[in-house]
Amino acid sequence: MISIANLKKSYGRTTACDIESLDIADGEIVGIVGNNGAGKTTLFRLMLDLAKPDTGHVTTTPPPHHPTACAAQGPVDVAGSEEWKLFTGAYLNESFLIDYLTPDEYFAFLAKISGLGTDEMKRNLERFEAFDAGEVLGQHKLIRDLSAGNRQKAGIMAAFATSPSVAILDEPFNYLDPQSQNRLKRVVEEYNREKGATILISSHNLAHTINISTRIILLEHGRVISDIPNNGDSAAREIENYFSAD
Numbered sequence: 026m027i028s029i030a031n032l033k034k035s036y037g038r039t040t041a042c043d044i045e046s047l048d049i050a051d052g053e054i055v056g057i058v059g060n061n062g063a064g065k066t067t068l069f070r071l072m073l074d075l076a077k078p079d080t081g082h083v084t085t086t087p088p089p090h091h092p093t094a095c096a097a098q099g100p101v102d103v104a105g106s107e108e109w110k111l112f113t114g115a116y117l118n119e120s121f122l123i124d125y126l127t128p129d130e131y132f133a134f135l136a137k138i139s140g141l142g143t144d145e146m147k148r149n150l151e152r153f154e155a156f157d158a159g160e161v162l163g164q165h166k167l168i169r170d171l172s173a174g175n176r177q178k179a180g181i182m183a184a185f186a187t188s189p190s191v192a193i194l195d196e197p198f199n200y201l202d203p204q205s206q207n208r209l210k211r212v213v214e215e216y217n218r219e220k221g222a223t224i225l226i227s228s229h230n231l232a233h234t235i236n237i238s239t240r241i242i243l244l245e246h247g248r249v250i251s252d253i254p255n256n257g258d259s260a261a262r263e264i265e266n267y268f269s270a271d
């Protein structure tokens with residue numbers, strides 16, 4: 026469970042986040058949508074302790090089924106604890122990558138700092154075989170020399186590589202070819218189903234977001250203006266109306 030309480034962040038006169046209360050239950054796939062500057066990335070940065078809130082907290086409760094030894098029993102404030110890192114994976118942008126490593130070296134590095142064995146890491150990455158299509162793994166190419174799409178794939182795979190119970194992805198469909206976008210949707214849905222993982226995705230691709238999310242949160246000026254359950258694309262009309270050109 027992720028809980029947000031009285032979370033505010035401003036940059037000068039710009040309100041980037043202003044959320045009084047928001048709970049995300051274990052196992053949800055939450056699509057975060059909103060126009061440019063609505064506050065999607067800021068919300069993720071606050072959830073990952075990459076930005077300091079002006080007020081408020083993001084707390085996260087370790088899911089009971091997470092295999093990694095995690096001392097915390099109850100909710101932990103992400104700004105005051107390291108425990109949540111044991112069960113959270115994320116890819117927001119290229120700053121998450123290490124350019125002078127190959128993807129395989131980068132994944133080995135992640136395995137090491139996460140206490141995963143090489144075999145476990147290999148197994149975790151197997152689910153990405155179709156998504157990767159042999160362009161990222163085993164290529165001996167440095168991350169800095171990969172195409173934008175393949176860097177994006179490496180970052181997304183890294184977010185899932187440690188088998189997290191919570192995964193946060195900012196604009197994951199960016200740079201991906203249409204087939205890879207569809208394969209990513211399939212991997213995300215399978216991962217959520219198999220692990221009961223909570224997945225948060227921000228995207229401007231409304232069709233993909235509506236397809237895979239169980240809930241859609243619409244942001245405007247850092248505030249939640251709609252929070253809609255999405256069963257079988259039921260949120261589509263409201264979301265599409267909001268973004269219509271008229």
Ligand SMILES: Nc1ncnc2c1ncn2[C@@H]1O[C@H](COP(=O)(O)OP(=O)(O)OP(=O)(O)O)[C@@H](O)[C@H]1O
Nearest residue numbers: 036039040041059060061062063064065066067068
């Ligand atoms: N480090 C920063 N310094 C100043 N302003 C910032 C900073 N980070 C975000 N902002 C501002 O906060 C607001 C929200 O930005 P944010 O990047 O969270 O929006 P977004 O919904 O992710 O936008 P986009 O869809 O364009 O990626 C914007 O007005 C942005 O200019």
